[in-house]
Amino acid sequence: MSEQPDVVIVGGGIAGASAACKLAAGGLSVVVLEKQEAYKDLVRGEWLAPWGIREARRLGVEDCFWDGGGWEIREWMTWDEAVADDEVEAVDMTGFIPGFGGPMAFPHHAVCELMSEQAVAAGARLEMAAAKITVTPGPRPVVSYGTPLGPRELRPRIVLGATGRGCTVGRQVGITMRNSMHHWGGGMMVEGMDGWPPDVQAMGTEGDVMFMVFPQGYGRARLYLNFPTVNKHRYRGPGGVDRFLAAYELKCLPDHGKAVTAATPAGPLSVWPSVSSVPEGPPLTEGVVLIGDEAGNADTVLGTGLSCALRDSRTVCDILLGSADWSPAAFAPYVEEREFRLERLDFGASIISRLHVEFGPAAVERRRRVxxxxxxxxxxxxxxxLNMVAPEEVPEFGFSEFFAERLFRETA
Amino acid sequence: MMEKKTVHVNGVDLAYVDEGEGPPVVLLHGFPDSSYLWRNQIPALVEGGFRVIAPDLRGFGDSGKPQEVEAYGMQTIVNDVVALTMELGVRRPHLVGHDWGAAIAWMYAFLMPRRIDHLVALSVGHPGVFATPSIEQRAASWYMLFYQFPGVSEELLRRNGWRLFKEIMGRDGDHDRYLRDLARPGALTAGLNWYRANRSPASELRITRRFPPVLAPALGIWGAGDKALLEEGMAASGKFVKGPWRYERIEDAGHWLPLDAPDQVNKLLLGFLGTERPAHEERRPRRRL
Known part of the structure; x- marks a missing residue:
């Protein structure tokens, strides 16, 4: 006889673990399957927008973020080859949502660990090192997976697919994505960045890299680079870490980026194609609902993936806890809101990528013009x-082709 | 994890660790710690032949957390320690304190000379030195002033993910644990009440009597990296000690000596506790009838 929990969540990341917290606290029996043996730094998203923090609070998981090392960032500097030194301005990010401060940078794996602890304390069962997970959809879906003690099978009422960009569940249950790739990205944790102001996140483009710096306090920071697909292996192989750090030696950065290039690596370097995936239909089927990046995502340059994951988690949990009807039709409000949201984020992300992650003289001139x-x-x-407030709160004109056209064609 | 017991003494529930057999040592933690601070010392002392008693002082850890400021006066807390040791049948323990625990230990030592064997103060010197702080020490103690505002300090410390608290604490002590401890109901206010009851500007106005001398053999240890408490506090404490006085400075440690330099602290404790003789009490002239 297989175990028959109410909900099986595949993936113990931000989306999955936060849903587990909410559902277990709501009295449902929940099993979370996580493929890692222990949470460790996998170079995932580590930036949460103010509206994402609000989602976390509504879900009751905000403390996990702050206790796990969350750090409020207050100002945003653009240091860029298209911005003259005397034009650099600090954008105050602390006032976008009343009751919330600036965005947060946090160590992803530490927060996932606290969140899974909270879920377990609320009654969820967490299965680490779950391998070869297969999901068969249906009115009574089947989830089988391997453990060090042998194979296991679960027959829950519903499965939440939360495996991130890997789309492990989505691919198995036949949910197809329209994928596009604009550039490559890479990331690494550093420490000893004592010369960097801890309140300030920075972005900018120079030469053929777009850099991002997100301080996490105490001289630690998460660094990301975005770069063109040509020469995409530049940070791979021996010396990759050094080349990655050396890429921050930029004329546009104060002191030519010495604060960053002198930092010490404090985690693995990871490099990936920056793919955005928009589902071709609703991200669900009979007995299976996808949440988080697995349900479709915009380009990472926007930084809203985690905020979306928490919104997904909250919306789906509210449906599961609010009604006995868990049929696909019951999730219509989620599907509709998510489609609207992803359309906006995808549109915004494509503007940001075209503006900041394209390189060469024409691109520089375009950034100056804009x-x-x-x-x-x-x-x-x-x-x-779009980085600060929820997508539905951004004025509609920002999502028209007319606006994009005007932004990119204007000859000022 | 060491097992904790709880007793109700002096109007409050006190959780404590009680391990080992031999001459008793009482370990007193500071802000915002608990008996967990002593996890590296307890096994070493037990191994060294001591009975170790480490309470969660009121307001911290698993102990009671009264919300009134008045519940956190130094004398009340000294009485907690007296009541706890009496309850456990301990007559004359060694006292080891860190941070606020050191302040308590000093006070216990001069108020109850017959109820203490040896005294070890970590990081915090005799209150007599702290009664007339230098302007540098006042600057380093700015946060104590900030902690004075009931409700307001709490909100500002908690705001935006405990951002200010994180900046004050840095990555010192058990920084990755404090937030969860302080999130327990009433814990933050209770912890801040220690400062409100004993470090308000008004308390500085209160006339302090001359401190009775510390007769017990006393050891002061200070970490050279301590940003909150300056060396003067410990180095100048000797003048309040009539018994043997020893001062040790540890170079590669900050404020949280028991965590930053566990081996050196253990070695100093084991080499000091029970090795010296106290000064004789002043003979009072017998009153003639």
Whole structure:
């Protein structure tokens, strides 16, 4: 006789573990399957927008973030080859949502671990090192997986697929994605960045890299680089870590980026194709609902993946806890809201990528032009709002082809 | 994890660790710690032939957390220690304190000379030195002033993911644990009440009587990396000690000596406790009838 929990969550990341917390606290029997033996740094997203923090609070998992090392970032600097030194401005990020401060940078794996502890304390069962997970959809879905003690099978009422960009569950149950790739990305944790102001996140483009720095306090920071697909293996192989750090030696950064290049690696370096995936239909089927990046995601440059994951988690949990009807039709509000949200984020992310992750003289000239336009007309900065407030709160004109056209064609 | 017991003494539930057999040693932690601070010392002392008693002082860990400021006066807390040791049948323990625990230990030592064997103070010197702090020490103690505002300090410390608290604490002590401890109901207010009851500007105005001398043999240990408590506090404490006085400075440690330099602290404790003789009490002239 197989175990028959109410819910099986495949993937113990931010989406999965937060859902487990909420559902277990709501009285459902929950099993979480996580493929890692122990949570460790896999170089995932580590930035949560103010609206994402609000989602975390609504889900009752906010403390896991702060206790796990979450660090409020307050200012955003753009240091860029297209911005003259005397034009660099600090954007105050602390005032976008009343009751919430700036965005948060946090160590992903530490937060997942605390969240899974909270889920277990609420009554969920956490199965680490779950291998070869297969999901068969249906009114009574079947989940089988391997453990060090042999194979296991679960027959829950519903499965939440939360395996991230790997789409392990989605691919098995026939949910197809429209994928596109604009550039490559890489990331690494560093420490000893004592010369960097801990309140300040920075982004910018110079030469053929777009850099990001997200401080996590105490001289630690998560670094990400985005770069063109040509020469995509530049940070692979021997000396890759050194080349990655050396990429921050940029004329646009204060002191030519010495604060970063002198830092010490404090985690693995990971490099990936920056793919965005939009599902071709609803991200669910009979007995299976996808959440988080697995349900579709925008380009990582936008940094809203985790905020979305928490919104997904909250929306789906509210449906599961609010009604006995768990049929696909019951999730219509989730599907509808998510489609709307991803459409906006995907649109915004594509603007950001075209603007900041394209390289060469024409791209530099385009960034200069757009900056002039934004300086003249504040409303043109609308896409920047997408990082801070929930997608539905961003004015609609920012998502029209007309706006994009104007942004990119304007000859000022 | 060492097993904790609980007793109700002096109007509060006190959780404590009680391990080993031999001459008793009482370990007193500070802010925002608990008996967990002593996890590296307890096994070493037990191994060295001591009975170790480490309470969670009121307001911390698993002990009671009264919410009134008045419940955290130094004398009340000294009485907690007296009541706890009496309850456990301990007459004359060695006392080892860190941070607020050191302040308590000093006070216990001069108020109850017959109820203490040896005294070890970590990081915090005699209250007599702290009664007239230098301007440098006042600057280093800025947070004590900040902690004075009921409700307001709590909110500002908690705001935006405990950002200010994290900046004050840095990565010292058990920094990755404090937030979860302080998230327990009433814990933050209870911890701050220690400062409110004993470190308010008003308390500085209160007339302090001359401190009775510490007769017990006393050892002061200070870490050169301590940013909150300056060396003057410990180095100048000797003048309040009438018994044998020894001062040790540990170079590669900050404020949290029991965690930063566990081996050196253990070695100093084992080499000091029970090795010296106290000063004689002043003979009071017999009153003639």
């Amino acid at each position: 900056r002039r336009l934004m300086a003249r007309n504040f409303a043109a900065q609308v896409t920047g709002l």
